[in-house]
Amino acid sequence: MSLPNIAVLGATGVVGREILSILIENDVKYDKIKFLASKKSAGKKIEFKGEEHTIIEATPEAFEGVNIVLASAGGSTSLALAPEAVKRGCVYIDNSSAFRMVEGTPLVIAGVNDEDLRMHKGIVANPNCSTSQLMLALKPLHDYAGIKRLIVSTYQAVSGAGLAAINELTENTKASLAGQKFENKAFKHEIGFNVIPQIDVFTENGYTKEEMKVTNETRKILHLSKDTPISCTAVRVPVYRGHSEAVTVEFERPIDEAKAREILENAYGVEVIDDKENYQYPTPLYAASKDPVYVGRIRKNIAFDNAIDFWCVADNLRIGAALNTVRIAEKIIEMQLY
């Protein structure tokens, strides 16, 4: 099979830029590459591997001759463009939430449920950032002991909300330090020296969409039953990069702390940092711009007969978005599914 032609859609965004870095770091082999973005960015120049490229407007025709699209362009754009790309023979790897819960569309974390890629009909969905990191830690534990119930509280970085949010954290923090008033725009409340217990909009049951993504996407990725009890509280914290999660997972079968640690130490994409004597555990500042999902604070939960607690931190732009997109592309190439 010849090398694929690839396209990066949303090449100028926070995640798009990260995808470009990782394509280089991972030395992904392709024949031709295209950089696509909205009309607004079309015509602009972008540097990649030392060469200047012109950004092309993401019209349906722009997908002609492309084999794999790495897309981070927002839900409405993907809803409009993905079918056009598929019609033209592309495999469309989508970072938005548009297709994640569509029956028959694989929702994939590379290294967790690669086999689901085989059922793709053109579109492959990349899970929400807060789900992605959790899956790499949970999958091997689930294989061993079977997830019975899952409770998660998140501490999410602002970069998950895009460039305006990143800038707002800086401006808001500066204003607070100077004792000045600040008018928040990107967030519903001030984020400087504050935490905000809402990410995405509220749903009928009082949970936010972000929280229900953790519930629904986890069930789909791990092939759990549709009523597996999973509850999340998603909170924005004044951190630039790196989502953290306090995780309580109750299991069907016995598992002790030592076994959980052993499994996590051997898990794909996971690195354990858990040295209590030396105050070592993952923090978002440490995890920023790195690839692994870091896990620490592993302990037997004292509120259930058979549960493990851990603390899980990863770069939300990498494993939570760009890195998994590139890894999915690599799997698609390796498994010859394009």
Place this chain on the structure above:
Amino acid sequence: MSLPNIAVLGATGVVGREILSILIENDVKYDKIKFLASKKSAGKKIEFKGEEHTIIEATPEAFEGVNIVLASAGGSTSLALAPEAVKRGCVYIDNSSAFRMVEGTPLVIAGVNDEDLRMHKGIVANPNCSTSQLMLALKPLHDYAGIKRLIVSTYQAVSGAGLAAINELTENTKASLAGQKFENKAFKHEIGFNVIPQIDVFTENGYTKEEMKVTNETRKILHLSKDTPISCTAVRVPVYRGHSEAVTVEFERPIDEAKAREILENAYGVEVIDDKENYQYPTPLYAASKDPVYVGRIRKNIAFDNAIDFWCVADNLRIGAALNTVRIAEKIIEMQLY
């Protein structure tokens, strides 16, 4: 009964200063007042109600003639001084953790378990900040439906760690904004634009002392059985003032969201902010320097048959420390227990 003589021990600390403010705000009636602190601060002047007072060294003799001590002086100081104060007829209200779990010593949140004050033998303990705010929200829910299991994740402000920690958040944040290296001292890791999943030291079971305080103090205050399942993950966030908590509470008896909301709206010391349409819920920036425990994000938990989730925010220096100390003093005066 004549008015009591009171002493504020640790008058120059973060909590001590807050106690002084609240004595004025609450217009607490007393006969004489004394300001006690360590040898280091003795002799310094302090302004209170427009008058200048001299800080007295907290020797055993300094408690002579005092009826009620409002103490926020750290565990080792309290261990040494509380018995001396009690010997001299004082009721010693202690903010440290030294006596909280001592059998027979009342551990009290004013408005939650005031009757426990009647068993005091000189010392009354003030619970840990993260427990205190939770109790005001949980007590009326517990009275209605009976707590079966409790899971808490905290988002705790730096002021809980004292003045050096407050200053370190400022300096660390400024250094980060300027792109400069920062040497953390007050915290084990950088706190600027970061979160740290450790508060207080680790215990044998892998939980921190801070986390086990929530478990043990909650059981004691609410008169729960010693094996009631309660688990906490305590995390420091870059917020100056105001602890937040994501709370999952499973109940023995049925309770729905509307009933939980009604109970919380009528609860002593609690104010509900929970207007999803207008993005209204409590944040620490809003709760700072205010008295109520703010509760929002009230919802039926989807991972248990019979559980409620909520988000609880309060000023850690107020209800978490100084306000409850003053309220306990007021109760002791009202109930004539000195």
